[in-house]
Amino acid sequence: MFCLILSEMHQKTKTEGEYSKITDEEYLGATKLEKAEDPEDENIGVLTKFWRSKGWLICSIIASACFGVASFFMGEVSRNGIVAKNLLSLGFMIISIIYMVIAFTLNYFNGIRIWSFRDNDCVFEDENGVKRFHWSYFIGMILSSLGNVVGTYFVAMTFQYSEQAGVNQGVMSTLFVLSAIFCAIFAYIFLNEIMGGADYVGMLFMIACAVLLSLSQVGTDEGEITGGINKERISAFIPVLAATGSSLGFGVRSVLIKYFVMKGYNVYNFAMQSLFVDGLIGTIYLIIQYITVDGLITQQILIPGVLSGLIAGFGTFLINYSISVGIAGPASAMANLAAVFQTILDYFILGQVLNLLQILGLLIGLIGAIVLAVGASIFVGMVELFKPKQD
Numbered sequence: 001m002f003c004l005i006l007s008e009m010h011q012k013t014k015t016e017g018e019y020s021k022i023t024d025e026e027y028l029g030a031t032k033l034e035k036a037e038d039p040e041d042e043n044i045g046v047l048t049k050f051w052r053s054k055g056w057l058i059c060s061i062i063a064s065a066c067f068g069v070a071s072f073f074m075g076e077v078s079r080n081g082i083v084a085k086n087l088l089s090l091g092f093m094i095i096s097i098i099y100m101v102i103a104f105t106l107n108y109f110n111g112i113r114i115w116s117f118r119d120n121d122c123v124f125e126d127e128n129g130v131k132r133f134h135w136s137y138f139i140g141m142i143l144s145s146l147g148n149v150v151g152t153y154f155v156a157m158t159f160q161y162s163e164q165a166g167v168n169q170g171v172m173s174t175l176f177v178l179s180a181i182f183c184a185i186f187a188y189i190f191l192n193e194i195m196g197g198a199d200y201v202g203m204l205f206m207i208a209c210a211v212l213l214s215l216s217q218v219g220t221d222e223g224e225i226t227g228g229i230n231k232e233r234i235s236a237f238i239p240v241l242a243a244t245g246s247s248l249g250f251g252v253r254s255v256l257i258k259y260f261v262m263k264g265y266n267v268y269n270f271a272m273q274s275l276f277v278d279g280l281i282g283t284i285y286l287i288i289q290y291i292t293v294d295g296l297i298t299q300q301i302l303i304p305g306v307l308s309g310l311i312a313g314f315g316t317f318l319i320n321y322s323i324s325v326g327i328a329g330p331a332s333a334m335a336n337l338a339a340v341f342q343t344i345l346d347y348f349i350l351g352q353v354l355n356l357l358q359i360l361g362l363l364i365g366l367i368g369a370i371v372l373a374v375g376a377s378i379f380v381g382m383v384e385l386f387k388p389k390q391d
């Protein structure tokens with residue numbers, strides 16, 4: 001699938017002479033049918049027609065499953081704290097290297113210069129043929145990587161504290177959609193984007209979700225955490241606070257990606273290169289930990305930790321593809337089903353049973369996620385559905 005998507009992307013790549021900057025709406029909001037050849041073209045096969053019309057939806061569903069499985073693996077190693085985040089980063093670096101190798105290979109066989117402005121935004125040639133370095137792009141990529149570092153660090157903390165608080169980790173991952181709220185706030189401040197009524201409704205749902213999860217478990221029992229040390233159970237408010245910190249980091253990253261896409265940069269390269277920088281930072285820290293602390297990294301945490309990064313990185317690529325070539329709102333909404341996948345895995349494999357407040361919080365959080373993603377189209381569709389038909 002990696003090769004199929006990349007091949008299709010590069011078939012539609014413009015040359016440097018034809019390249020012109022594109023708006024965020026053109027790049028992220030246009031449907032698959034508006035960007036590709038006509039799916040009814042008789043010269044293409046049945047499978048190609050199906051992929052061009054439904055490929056974005058399939059990818060968004062697979063991405064949500066990837067995020068759910070990755071979160072499940074991260075929950076398994078989260079009790080190890082910062083080590084879990086660094087293992088996740090190692091997976092990020094591996095998947096981003098795979099992406100870049102495939103992309104460069106396709107460029108080579110398609111006769112496209114690897115350092116063209118369209119396909120590598122860090123280095124480009126100006127009108128005089130002089131290679132120049134995009135410092136603004138580089139700084140933006142670093143800032144986006146740091147946002148991802150902060151976000152994934154708090155993801156690990158969220159799952160660690162969820163275990164100590166006795167809260168289902170899959171339900172807690174619903175709160176990661178709070179990043180959409182932070183993204184909307186930052187976009188309003190820095191990009192002059194105005195939120196609609198549906199955005200406020202979605203925000204209220206997400207706040208209600210956070211409140212319900214905070215009240216769902218306030219235990220006094222002892223829980224075993226890292227190193228076999230027993231500590232008093234903590235309030236569910238602590239993992240909620242950690243999830244909010246994660247959402248803040250991801251919100252900053254999303255606004256940066258949105259800003260640079262509006263400037264005409266390649267969303268795939270920007271996202272995957274940011275993952276690479278994140279992975280490089282975490283991997284260096286992981287090597288230092290491995291050298292200085294004996295027995296800190298074992299096979300039991302190494303495999304699920306790296307798998308979590310690989311799967312989450314692949315899901316990131318798929319959701320970026322879905323949003324850029326499909327219908328952006330529904331594609332984002334489908335990705336939010338990750339919490340459902342993780343909750344199911346936690347229930348059947350780990351036996352984590354949901355209480356009433358957690359079930360309500362999960363449902364309200366999912367509704368809020370869908371409202372935030374799809375937006376006003378929900379209400380427009382309802383109006384059209386119940387609108388009296390005119391003869």
